[in-house]
Amino acid sequence: xxxxxxxxxEIQTIALAGNLNVGKTCIFNALTGARQYVGNWPGVTVExxxxxxxxxxxxxxxxxxxxxxxxxxxxxxEVIARNYILFDxxxxxxxxxxxxxxxxxxYLTTLLLxxxxxxxxxxNMMDEAQQRNIEIDPNRLSQLLGxxxxxxxxxxxxxxxxxxxxxxERMAAxxxxxLKIDYGKDIEGEIEKLQxxxxxxxxxxxxxxxxxxxxxxxxxxxxxxxxxxxxKWDKNAEKILIQAEESRRYLSELxxxxxxxxxxxxxxxxxxxxxxxxxxxxxxxxxxxxxxxKIDAIVTHRYLGLPIFLVAMWAVFELTFRLxxxxxEWLEEAFGWLGEASAGWLASMGAPEILASxxxxxxxxxxxxxxVFIPPIFLLFFxxxxxxxxxxxxxxxxxxxxxxxxxxxxxxxxxPMLLGFGCNVPAIMAxxxxxxxxxxxxxxxxxxxxxxxxxxxxxxLFAMTFFPEHTGIVVFSLYLLGILLxxxxxxxxxxxxxxxxxxxxxxxxxxxxxxxAKSVLIHMWDRGSAFIRKAxxxxxxxxxxxxxxxxxPVGVExxxxxxxxxxxxxxxxxxxxxxxxxxxQAAVALITGILAKExxxxxxxxxxxxxxxxxxxxxxxxxxxxxxxxxxxxVMTLIYIPCVATIAVIxxxxxxxxxxxFAVAYTLVLGWITAVLIYQVGRLLGFS
Amino acid sequence: xxWAFIIGVALVGMGLLxxxxxxxxxxxxxxGCPYTKRGLRREGKK
Numbered sequence: 001x002x003x004x005x006x007x008x009x010e011i012q013t014i015a016l017a018g019n020l021n022v023g024k025t026c027i028f029n030a031l032t033g034a035r036q037y038v039g040n041w042p043g044v045t046v047e048x049x050x051x052x053x054x055x056x057x058x059x060x061x062x063x064x065x066x067x068x069x070x071x072x073x074x075x076x077x078e079v080i081a082r083n084y085i086l087f088d089x090x091x092x093x094x095x096x097x098x099x100x101x102x103x104x105x106x107y108l109t110t111l112l113l114x115x116x117x118x119x120x121x122x123x124n125m126m127d128e129a130q131q132r133n134i135e136i137d138p139n140r141l142s143q144l145l146g147x148x149x150x151x152x153x154x155x156x157x158x159x160x161x162x163x164x165x166x167x168x169e170r171m172a173a174x175x176x177x178x179l180k181i182d183y184g185k186d187i188e189g190e191i192e193k194l195q196x197x198x199x200x201x202x203x204x205x206x207x208x209x210x211x212x213x214x215x216x217x218x219x220x221x222x223x224x225x226x227x228x229x230x231x232k233w234d235k236n237a238e239k240i241l242i243q244a245e246e247s248r249r250y251l252s253e254l255x256x257x258x259x260x261x262x263x264x265x266x267x268x269x270x271x272x273x274x275x276x277x278x279x280x281x282x283x284x285x286x287x288x289x290x291x292x293x294k295i296d297a298i299v300t301h302r303y304l305g306l307p308i309f310l311v312a313m314w315a316v317f318e319l320t321f322r323l324x325x326x327x328x329e330w331l332e333e334a335f336g337w338l339g340e341a342s343a344g345w346l347a348s349m350g351a352p353e354i355l356a357s358x359x360x361x362x363x364x365x366x367x368x369x370x371x372v373f374i375p376p377i378f379l380l381f382f383x384x385x386x387x388x389x390x391x392x393x394x395x396x397x398x399x400x401x402x403x404x405x406x407x408x409x410x411x412x413x414x415x416p417m418l419l420g421f422g423c424n425v426p427a428i429m430a431x432x433x434x435x436x437x438x439x440x441x442x443x444x445x446x447x448x449x450x451x452x453x454x455x456x457x458x459x460x461l462f463a464m465t466f467f468p469e470h471t472g473i474v475v476f477s478l479y480l481l482g483i484l485l486x487x488x489x490x491x492x493x494x495x496x497x498x499x500x501x502x503x504x505x506x507x508x509x510x511x512x513x514x515x516x517a518k519s520v521l522i523h524m525w526d527r528g529s530a531f532i533r534k535a536x537x538x539x540x541x542x543x544x545x546x547x548x549x550x551x552x553p554v555g556v557e558x559x560x561x562x563x564x565x566x567x568x569x570x571x572x573x574x575x576x577x578x579x580x581x582x583x584x585q586a587a588v589a590l591i592t593g594i595l596a597k598e599x600x601x602x603x604x605x606x607x608x609x610x611x612x613x614x615x616x617x618x619x620x621x622x623x624x625x626x627x628x629x630x631x632x633x634x635v636m637t638l639i640y641i642p643c644v645a646t647i648a649v650i651x652x653x654x655x656x657x658x659x660x661x662f663a664v665a666y667t668l669v670l671g672w673i674t675a676v677l678i679y680q681v682g683r684l685l686g687f688s
Numbered sequence: 689x690x691w692a693f694i695i696g697v698a699l700v701g702m703g704l705l706x707x708x709x710x711x712x713x714x715x716x717x718x719x720g721c722p723y724t725k726r727g728l729r730r731e732g733k734k
Contacts, residue, residue, distance in 0.1 A: 352689065352690065352693070354690050354693050354694065355693065358693075358697060362697075537704075537708050538705070538708040538709070540704070541701055541704035541705035541707075541708050542701075542705060543701075544697055544698075544700060544701035544704065544705075545698060545701030545702060545705055546701075547697065547701075548694050548695075548697045548698030548701055549698065551694045552694060552695075552698070554690060554691040554694060595705070595709060644709055
């Protein structure tokens with residue numbers, strides 16, 4: 001026996017692939033112990049997520065691929081998933097399958113197997129399948145597909161150990177041969193011709209599984225054709241493309257339909273056969289409505305759906321602010337006391353007065369003004385997580401989808417828009433699920449109109465100050481105004497810049513699930529803690545700078561109109577006169593708000609919360625504001641210029657400075673016009 | 689003395705702000721945002 005060469009053990013990779021909303025992220029979390037965001041609606045994973053699994057002393061690299069129904073070239077996330085499996089070649093692919101929707105899920109499974117991926121199936125949501133009297137025989141399925149099939153209930157960690165064991169076993173086994181579905185004599189004949197040419201071309205053969213490539217070429221897959229076109233130095237590449245073109249034409253004429261449809265039909269035929277073999281539905285199942293169906297009949301009702309959704313959202317806002325108000329007041333007292341105490345302590349230590357002012361007016365006045373909104377923000381996200389995890393939010397999306405569709409917006413647009421309520425940055429990234437460029441551009445451009453979490457403290461500061469009895473309804477009205485404007489702008493942009501038909505889209509409704517305390521708390525913490533982190537970083541920076549500018553030039557009265565801050569604001573203040581807030585304080589707050597929207601509150605806190613005053617008392621007593629001008633200011637804050645992070649992501653995702661500049665300009669103009677309209681019409685109606 | 693402190697604070701503020709804005713832009717995310725940590729950066733590598 002020859003000497004063996006010892007090499008460092010390579011870290012093996014496990015990729016997770018599956019349809020949208022099948023519990024993939026949940027399995028990823030169970031494998032890696034990570035706390036990734038898991039939402040009960042499709043499209044949560046827009047990026048690959050990575051983690052580590054340690055099993056029996058070995059470390060494995062785990063990748064969560066975006067949820068996809070197929071692996072075609074039609075959407076960006078399908079391409080991300082496909083290229084990863086094809087070129088990065090993970091050692092094993094765990095295909096997460098929804099047991100309640102086997103037929104649809106198996107489509108992706110067959111695609112994975114045709115690519116020659118080393119697949120282990122996690123047959124997830126087995127509990128729900130049982131509740132619906134769907135009996136699946138995992139062993140039979142395993143036999144038919146030639147892969148391990150492990151029943152799991154990811155939310156309860158059931159089957160995860162066995163899944164890991166099967167995946168590790170599978171890695172050690174030799175690579176399986178790609179699945180071969182019989183596409184019928186005619187298509188098979190063309191596959192064979194193409195395969196022959198591919199086999200003769202090493203540069204292509206080494207890159208793609210030959211049968212898979214032949215199928216893609218027959219399907220007319222744009223990406224694959226482009227990739228082959230790029231191999232200009234090999235004459236065979238051109239021959240392959242010519243043959244593919246000929247084969248497609250031949251099959252179309254012979255069979256009377258385009259080859260892609262024919263191939264997809266055959267695949268579904270194969271899947272239907274699989275399901276017939278491996279699944280038993282108990283008699284009478286079809287006729288019985290599940291509890292989900294019964295609830296859906298009401299909450300997605302053609303006429304009742306929208307009012308129910310609006311009432312549910314209003315109730316969430318109302319409940320949040322009623323419960324949070326005393327907590328916020330308590331926090332405000334606490335920050336006030338801390339500011340006073342630290343200033344007093346500094347004075348007693350003989351520190352200069354300016355340092356005490358910095359700590360009290362700047363740090364506690366500014367950052368404290370933002371932090372008092374921790375309770376409502378955490379509570380709001382608690383309730384929203386509850387609605388998401390239960391599955392109701394997806395119904396809300398469904399109801400809104402119908403409305404959006406009637407306005408010519410793509411149904412899938414609503415998911416990025418819902419994510420926009422958290423933060424516009426990931427929401428704009430989530431538009432990658434839209435296949436059509438026009439739909440995608442419209443959704444990116446209107447996304448900043450969705451009220452992100454950062455705008456909430458601004459709404460709350462003014463709503464609690466000027467509308468203490470109606471805080472919930474005032475904040476809710478701003479969220480609604482954002483959605484309404486987004487829909488109207490979407491319609492306008494389609495008519496002006498992005499003409500064309502809206503692609504059809506079927507939105508799925510996940511079954512209702514009992515939210516688990518852990519998941520709701522994780523969601524609440526993830527979103528809420530981001531707010532605290534921002535207060536300690538970018539908001540702190542803004543507040544420090546605002547305090548310094550309010551004290552310069554040296555000797556000026558703090559936060560007076562003569563200060564540099566006052567002078568800066570005074571340049572822009574006249575612009576806002578018609579909207580009712582033409583004073584320098586509002587102008588400065590709007591400028592700092594471009595850096596991060598919460599900075600509006602931090603700035604106003606530092607400017608108004610001077611001396612003994614609390615920010616909201618300072619605002620009330622300054623005489624600058626009326627309830628009407630405060631509302632107009634909130635409308636301006638909602639609409640005008642997205643924050644810098646959002647501007648950056650718009651640039652990245654549109655790959656165009658022109659459209660980025662347009663997004664900045666149109667939101668500024670729209671914000672100004674709407675704020676002026678509200679103020680002027682409000683005055684005409686006798687409001688003040 | 690007072691002016692030195694104020695100018696010092698202004699410089700610290702500007703430095704902190706530039707660093708925060710630059711790192712947010714680099715990572716293509718909102719500060720502290722839980723959804724997209726390293727998201728775009730990783731894609732850039734790929």
